[in-house]
Amino acid sequence: MDAQGASHEESGRYAERNGTEEALRESEERCRQLQDRLIQAEKLASLGTLVSGMAHEINNPVQCIFGMAEIILDEQDPAKIREYAQDIIRLSKHIATVVRDVSCYARPGSREDEIDVDLCECLTEVIKMVRRCPHFGTVEVVTQFQPIPRLRARRVEIDQVFINLLSNAVQAMDGRGRLDLATYSQNGTMFVRISDTGCGIPKALMHQIFDPFFTTKEPGKGTGLGLSIVYQIVNQYGGTIGIKSEEGNGSTFTVQFPAENHSEEAHDGVAGPCYGKREAGARADSQ
Amino acid sequence: MEWQDPAMESGKLGRVLIVNDVAVVRKAIRATLANAGYDVVEAENDEQAIRILWEMADPVPVNAILSDLRMPQSNGTELVAYFRRQYPAIPVVVLAAYPDVELAVSLMRQGVMDFLVKPVLQDELLAVVKRAVEQGATHRSPVRGVD
Numbered sequence: 001m002d003a004q005g006a007s008h009e010e011s012g013r014y015a016e017r018n019g020t021e022e023a024l025r026e027s028e029e030r031c032r033q034l035q036d037r038l039i040q041a042e043k044l045a046s047l048g049t050l051v052s053g054m055a056h057e058i059n060n061p062v063q064c065i066f067g068m069a070e071i072i073l074d075e076q077d078p079a080k081i082r083e084y085a086q087d088i089i090r091l092s093k094h095i096a097t098v099v100r101d102v103s104c105y106a107r108p109g110s111r112e113d114e115i116d117v118d119l120c121e122c123l124t125e126v127i128k129m130v131r132r133c134p135h136f137g138t139v140e141v142v143t144q145f146q147p148i149p150r151l152r153a154r155r156v157e158i159d160q161v162f163i164n165l166l167s168n169a170v171q172a173m174d175g176r177g178r179l180d181l182a183t184y185s186q187n188g189t190m191f192v193r194i195s196d197t198g199c200g201i202p203k204a205l206m207h208q209i210f211d212p213f214f215t216t217k218e219p220g221k222g223t224g225l226g227l228s229i230v231y232q233i234v235n236q237y238g239g240t241i242g243i244k245s246e247e248g249n250g251s252t253f254t255v256q257f258p259a260e261n262h263s264e265e266a267h268d269g270v271a272g273p274c275y276g277k278r279e280a281g282a283r284a285d286s287q
Numbered sequence: 288m289e290w291q292d293p294a295m296e297s298g299k300l301g302r303v304l305i306v307n308d309v310a311v312v313r314k315a316i317r318a319t320l321a322n323a324g325y326d327v328v329e330a331e332n333d334e335q336a337i338r339i340l341w342e343m344a345d346p347v348p349v350n351a352i353l354s355d356l357r358m359p360q361s362n363g364t365e366l367v368a369y370f371r372r373q374y375p376a377i378p379v380v381v382l383a384a385y386p387d388v389e390l391a392v393s394l395m396r397q398g399v400m401d402f403l404v405k406p407v408l409q410d411e412l413l414a415v416v417k418r419a420v421e422q423g424a425t426h427r428s429p430v431r432g433v434d
Contacts, residue, residue, distance in 0.1 A: 056357050056384035059405035060312050063382075067315035070409040071322065084318075087311060 053213025053224065057098045061091035101225040116150040117158050119192055120183050126162040127181070130170055137175025146184040148191075151257050157233045164226040165194050165253050172198025172251065188259030195252040201245040209243075299326040301350035301420035306336045306366065307382070308358040316353065316382075316412070323413050325420075332358055333366040340374060351400075351419035352379045356390075364390070371398045378419040382407065 068084040075081050127141060151158065169179055177197035184191050201209060208214045210231040215224030234241055238258045245251035303325050307313050310331070317327045328349060330336035340348045352370055356363030363381075370379050378400040383391075391402040400422060401415050 051385075055386075059384040060309055063405040063407065064311050064315040066406045066408060067319050067412075071315075071318050074322075087314070091311065 053211075054098065057213055057224070058095055061094050064088075064091050098225075101229070113154045113156075114152050115155055117153045117155050118150055119148060119158065119190065120145040122155070122158050123162055123181055123183070123192065126159060126166055129163060130166045135175055136170055137173075139170055139173055139176060140178045142178060142180045144180070144182040146182070148183050148185040149188070149259075151190060151237065153237055157236075161230050161233050161255065162192075162194075164230045165255075168226060169194055169196035169198060169251070169253075172196050172200070174198070177250070190257040190259075192255045193252060194255075195250065197250040200247040200249050200251055201243070202247050206243070206245070210241075300324040300417075301423070302326040302328060302348075303416060303420070304328050304330060304336065304339060304349040304352045304354075306330045306333075306352065306354040306358075306363075308332060308355065312355070319409050319412060320416060323416075325416065333362070333369075336366065337369070348374075349377060350423045351416060352377055353382055353416065353419075354379060356381060356383050357385075364394070367394060367399060368397055376423065378423045380415055380419050 065088050068088050072081050072084050075084070123143070123145070127143075130136065166179070173179070173196050179197075180193070180195040182191075182193040182195075184193075205214075210227050211224075212228040213224035214228075231241060234255055234257075238260065240256050242254040242256065243251065244254075300323070303320055305313050305316050305320075305327060307316070307329075308331050313329045313331070317329060320327050328339055330339050336352075336354075343349070352374075354363060354367055354370070356367070367379055367381060370377065375398070379398070380401045380403060381391075381394055381399055382403050382405060384405050386404045394402060400419050403412070403415060407415075
């Protein structure tokens with residue numbers, strides 16, 4: 001083959017490769033669009049549960065606000081008026097919280113905001129936040145972070161996942177116990193394990209814990225959206241959540257993200273060094 | 288001798304049982320009904336409601352029941368069915384948070400007197416409770432249900 005012929009063949013191969021790459025990119029884009037549509041479909045499927053739960057969470061306090069405001073109109077006793085007014089403020093705050101949580105639940109995410117998220121760093125930051133909760137008490141935090149790849153995701157959503165899981169764990173321990181946090185990877189799959197020594201989840205309720213507005217907390221203490229939001233977000237990144245729980249003996253939530261959601265950089269490296277530590281939880285701790 | 292309703296005897300308009308898991312909801316409804324002249328008893332779940340009805344010494348323990356449907360540890364629909372089965376003389380009003388037409392129809396077929404959807408204004412609530420208590424007074428039979 002002469003030089004011109006070889007060059008022609010090379011151009012042909014080059015064009016063919018370009019065409020294949022283009023087709024691959026289009027196929028990936030179609031996959032992403034399909035995934036987005038599936039996520040939206042799943043959100044719509046849970047809309048019925050969401051709407052009836054939301055009606056309960058909002059109409060209950062609205063009923064009280066109506067009732068109390070109407071009583072105040074005819075009430076002469078200043079102490080009673082004050083008491084009902086305080087109830088109305090508290091109930092209004094609860095409605096605002098529900099609406100905020102629902103908007104977080106329903107917000108369609110944009111892939112443009114995705115960055116390479118270091119899950120270990122996320123957890124470390126979230127622990128600092130959760131420590132400031134009034135019910136953190138003397139919970140001992142033990143971390144065992146092994147190097148894992150970064151996750152291509154929206155940071156704010158991953159923070160939300162860990163905030164919700166850690167807050168639940170801390171609340172389940174009622175100010176004392178041990179919180180174990182671990183990260184590790186197996187065959188490229190990333191794992192984040194959060195274990196507490198709290199009250200655990202009764203077997204009969206296990207199938208409901210991800211339902212929107214399902215809560216075992218006292219009325220008014222939680223919106224019941226926390227774990228539902230966790231489920232939505234993890235699911236959105238193709239992940240899964242495993243739960244082991246025994247009533248009275250604590251719970252372990254294992255969040256797993258698939259290898260295909262690694263950031264592109266992550267194939268060459270890992271997120272930070274392996275580190276682990278044990279800290280006694282003290283509310284005065286100002287990390 | 289004609290049977291006298293203990294709740295009416297005490298000068299009250301009647302006795303109403305509120306079943307709702309949220310303390311502040313019970314508080315608001317209690318205040319509305321008590322201000323209007325009703326004697327109010329409260330239950331936060333099905334177990335408590337059943338116990339209250341069972342333990343009350345009166346042949347007809349309450350004149351009307353105002354029950355929520357969605358409670359974390361109780362199945363409100365089953366509870367309403369229990370009330371209708373065991374205490375058919377006591378009118379039941381459902382105070383639901385969600386306008387579920389199918390459920391409303393099914394409950395009305397079971398004999399539920401009214402299906403209110405929150406939020407309900409004071410006048411409407413009082414009108415329905417008044418009607419329920421009156422209906423209870425005309426249809427009562429001094430026989431306690433047994434399980």
